[in-house]
Amino acid sequence: MSSLEIRDLVVALTATPDKPIVKGLNLTIKTGEVHAIMGPNGTGKSTLSKAIAGHPDYQIISGDVILDGKSILEMEPDERARAGLFLAFQYPSEIPGVSIANFLRAAVQARMAEGEELDATGYYKKLYGKMDMLKIDRKFTSRSVNEGFSGGEKKRCEILQMAMLEPSFSLMDETDSGLDIDALKIVAEGVNAMRGDKLGVLLITHYQRLLDYIVPDFVHVMYDGRIVKSGDKSLALELEAKGYDWVKTELAAV
Amino acid sequence: MSASAAPTLTPSLDSVRFATHLSQRSYLPAWWLETKKAAWNQFNALPMPSRTDETWRFSSLSSLDISGFELPEDASQHIPNLSDFPHAAEIIYSNRQLVARSAVPADLVAQGVIFAPLDEALTKHGDLVKKYFQKLPANLGSEKFVALNTAFTGTGSLLYVPKGVEITSPFVVQHTLSGANKAAFPHTIVILEDNAKATLVEFFVSADKSRHLASGVNDLHAGPGAQLTYVGAQNWSADTLAFQTNSIVAERDAKVLSLNVHLGGRQARHESHSRLLGPGAHSEMLALTVATGDHEFDQRTLQTHVSPNTTSNLLYKNALLDTAKTIFSGLIIVEPDAQKTDAYQKNRNLILSDDAEAHSLPGLEIQANDVRCSHGSTSSRIEPEQEFYLQARGIKPEAAKQMLIFAFFEEVLNKLENEALHKSLSTLIESKFKK
Numbered sequence: 302m303s304s305l306e307i308r309d310l311v312v313a314l315t316a317t318p319d320k321p322i323v324k325g326l327n328l329t330i331k332t333g334e335v336h337a338i339m340g341p342n343g344t345g346k347s348t349l350s351k352a353i354a355g356h357p358d359y360q361i362i363s364g365d366v367i368l369d370g371k372s373i374l375e376m377e378p379d380e381r382a383r384a385g386l387f388l389a390f391q392y393p394s395e396i397p398g399v400s401i402a403n404f405l406r407a408a409v410q411a412r413m414a415e416g417e418e419l420d421a422t423g424y425y426k427k428l429y430g431k432m433d434m435l436k437i438d439r440k441f442t443s444r445s446v447n448e449g450f451s452g453g454e455k456k457r458c459e460i461l462q463m464a465m466l467e468p469s470f471s472l473m474d475e476t477d478s479g480l481d482i483d484a485l486k487i488v489a490e491g492v493n494a495m496r497g498d499k500l501g502v503l504l505i506t507h508y509q510r511l512l513d514y515i516v517p518d519f520v521h522v523m524y525d526g527r528i529v530k531s532g533d534k535s536l537a538l539e540l541e542a543k544g545y546d547w548v549k550t551e552l553a554a555v
Numbered sequence: 556m557s558a559s560a561a562p563t564l565t566p567s568l569d570s571v572r573f574a575t576h577l578s579q580r581s582y583l584p585a586w587w588l589e590t591k592k593a594a595w596n597q598f599n600a601l602p603m604p605s606r607t608d609e610t611w612r613f614s615s616l617s618s619l620d621i622s623g624f625e626l627p628e629d630a631s632q633h634i635p636n637l638s639d640f641p642h643a644a645e646i647i648y649s650n651r652q653l654v655a656r657s658a659v660p661a662d663l664v665a666q667g668v669i670f671a672p673l674d675e676a677l678t679k680h681g682d683l684v685k686k687y688f689q690k691l692p693a694n695l696g697s698e699k700f701v702a703l704n705t706a707f708t709g710t711g712s713l714l715y716v717p718k719g720v721e722i723t724s725p726f727v728v729q730h731t732l733s734g735a736n737k738a739a740f741p742h743t744i745v746i747l748e749d750n751a752k753a754t755l756v757e758f759f760v761s762a763d764k765s766r767h768l769a770s771g772v773n774d775l776h777a778g779p780g781a782q783l784t785y786v787g788a789q790n791w792s793a794d795t796l797a798f799q800t801n802s803i804v805a806e807r808d809a810k811v812l813s814l815n816v817h818l819g820g821r822q823a824r825h826e827s828h829s830r831l832l833g834p835g836a837h838s839e840m841l842a843l844t845v846a847t848g849d850h851e852f853d854q855r856t857l858q859t860h861v862s863p864n865t866t867s868n869l870l871y872k873n874a875l876l877d878t879a880k881t882i883f884s885g886l887i888i889v890e891p892d893a894q895k896t897d898a899y900q901k902n903r904n905l906i907l908s909d910d911a912e913a914h915s916l917p918g919l920e921i922q923a924n925d926v927r928c929s930h931g932s933t934s935s936r937i938e939p940e941q942e943f944y945l946q947a948r949g950i951k952p953e954a955a956k957q958m959l960i961f962a963f964f965e966e967v968l969n970k971l972e973n974e975a976l977h978k979s980l981s982t983l984i985e986s987k988f989k990k
Contacts, residue, residue: 354947355946355947356943356947357939357943377946377952378943378946378947379946379947379948379949379950379951379952379955382946382947382948382949383949387947388947390944390947393944394938394940394941394943394944396941396944396945396959396962397962397965397966398961398962398963398964398965398966398969399958399959399961399962399965403958404945404948404958405948407945407948407950407954407958408945408948408949408950411948411949411950411951411954412949445962445965446944462948466948466949
């Protein structure tokens with residue numbers, strides 16, 4: 302079993318290090334678990350996921366992120382990815398001129414030992430299998446990464462990458478945003494198919510709707526850069542019913 | 556040293572050397588020898604480019620020194636194989652010697668297709684060569700070096716495709732230079748008659764790291780309704796002074812796609828002039844450059860729209876590394892009769908080093924009133940969000956950077972219909988990045 306520990310994490314934009322966005326966040330995720338972080342806009346949810354993935358726009362001011370007992374903060378983004386972290390982007394980049402097939406191939410190759418050859422037949426077999434599962438047309442392999450994709454196609458492409466790269470921990474940043482209900486179901490089915498002992502998931506979402514389809518083991522409410530409330534899946538329903546103002550009021554009362 | 560009956564060669568391209576060159580070709584048609592003599596005189600009469608020449612703005616001039624070069628006499632042992640894609644036939648020169656030639660498929664010969672080395676074409680199809688040879692020269696500033704090409708050319712080819720013959724498999728011509736101070740003057744003529752279709756791929760390559768001089772010229776003529784694809788890819792040594800001049804003519808409803816790939820050379824000047832002579836004619840003008848070291852890539856283009864309803868689309872992409880320098884200067888001329896012209900010109904520079912220098916001089920000269928024209932140039936760097944996206948998938952920074960550089964070129968390479976050729980050119984470009 303693997304674990305991802307976020308300890309007293311303080312994150313700011315690299316450009317404004319004196320204005321923290323994440324303000325001392327603690328969370329431990331183990332493989333086999335699905336955690337959901339919910340919270341209003343601007344509370345630091347996306348900042349958290351990007352900082353963990355090593356995005357250069359974000360600076361970790363203090364605290365630590367520990368993957369299986371080892372801090373990842375000194376690691377480059379690509380090293381973090383190869384160590385088993387995956388960030389499903391809220392707004393995946395369009396990369397004209399790089400086909401999905403070549404892109405994924407390079408990502409799979411990067412995980413292999415120096416000099417080891419990729420088994421092309423096996424690779425395509427696996428790729429097509431995952432594409433079928435996510436109802437992605439096989440013609441997509443020759444299309445440029447995310448270029449001209451609809452919102453739903455982009456998100457399915459993120460899940461496809463996750464399925465191919467088999468991370469230990471996946472940080473899913475608002476994967477439900479911009480999805481209609483059919484696309485949401487396909488994405489959820491994909492994630493559910495990957496659930497199991499070898500994968501830990503952190504779902505970041507604004508809406509409870511996603512959690513109807515990917516049922517979390519734990520739900521955390523994030524507000525003003527911290528986790529202010531944790532519970533099981535019923536917390537999400539309560540939040541949906543009462544709204545985020547409920548959390549604010551409750552916090553104010555403390 | 557052993558005595559030899561052969562005339563003594565002076566190690567430069569002087570009158571003595573020219574006279575020898577001419578005497579070795581006395582069996583060729585008289586008009587050709589006269590053309591060569593006139594060109595030699597023109598070469599000598601024309602001044603070297605100077606600071607006041609608008610067509611040489613931003614170019615390095617002191618480095619255009621062509622003294623000390625000589626015509627090679629012996630083929631090199633080492634000849635790189637670049638035509639690793641299915642092709643109809645090929646002609647390979649090494650140091651001006653015809654070292655390999657594959658037969659044109661019999662069915663094409665039966666249909667009247669001609670693919671021959673230049674000297675043979677002059678002997679057997681002299682009138683055809685005469686009709687098209689530099690009838691509409693590019694005239695974009697390198698007239699002196701084009702004249703030098705005509706004076707000394709002996710290597711090159713003629714591809715002639717008769718009316719209605721469509722050939723998908725490319726024809727290949729390769730020019731190889733090796734040994735210090737050797738020079739090459741290739742001249743290629745492609746003639747497609749009405750509704751014919753063909754592709755010619757020409758490689759220019761140094762087989763070693765020596766100092767070389769090359770001045771290549773072509774005449775690309777697409778008759779009515781013809782579809783002509785020309786690829787010229789150069790990978791000269793880092794100590795080569797290179798000139799490459801395209802003259803493109805498209806008649807009524809003809810479509811021409813030209814792609815020039817520039818990978819090598821200390822200083823490489825490329826000129827390309829498209830003339831849209833008949834209504835409905837189209838010219839797609841493409842170029843890719845990987846500029847490394849302290850090398851200079853100088854590109855001058857002209858899209859001349861003579862007839863109405865003609866279109867042209869130019870896309871020149873340069874990736875600049877190290878302290879490399881690129882110059883793009885392009886002009887679109889729409890003549891008074893050329894109404895309903897669509898003409899586009901784009902120069903995109905990918906700046907990969909703070910010390911690289913990209914100059915861009917786009918231009919328009921419109922004499923008709925009902926046209927759509929645009930021109931523009933951009934210089935950009937690798938998009939950090941794209942770089943992060945690739946790295947977030949575990950791709951190492953160097954590999955990610957390389958993928959994005961290739962992605963920049965794909966937009967151009969994707970315009971090639973032939974997948975195998977596309978792949979082969981990608982591999983050639985990739986080799987430029989291997990250390």
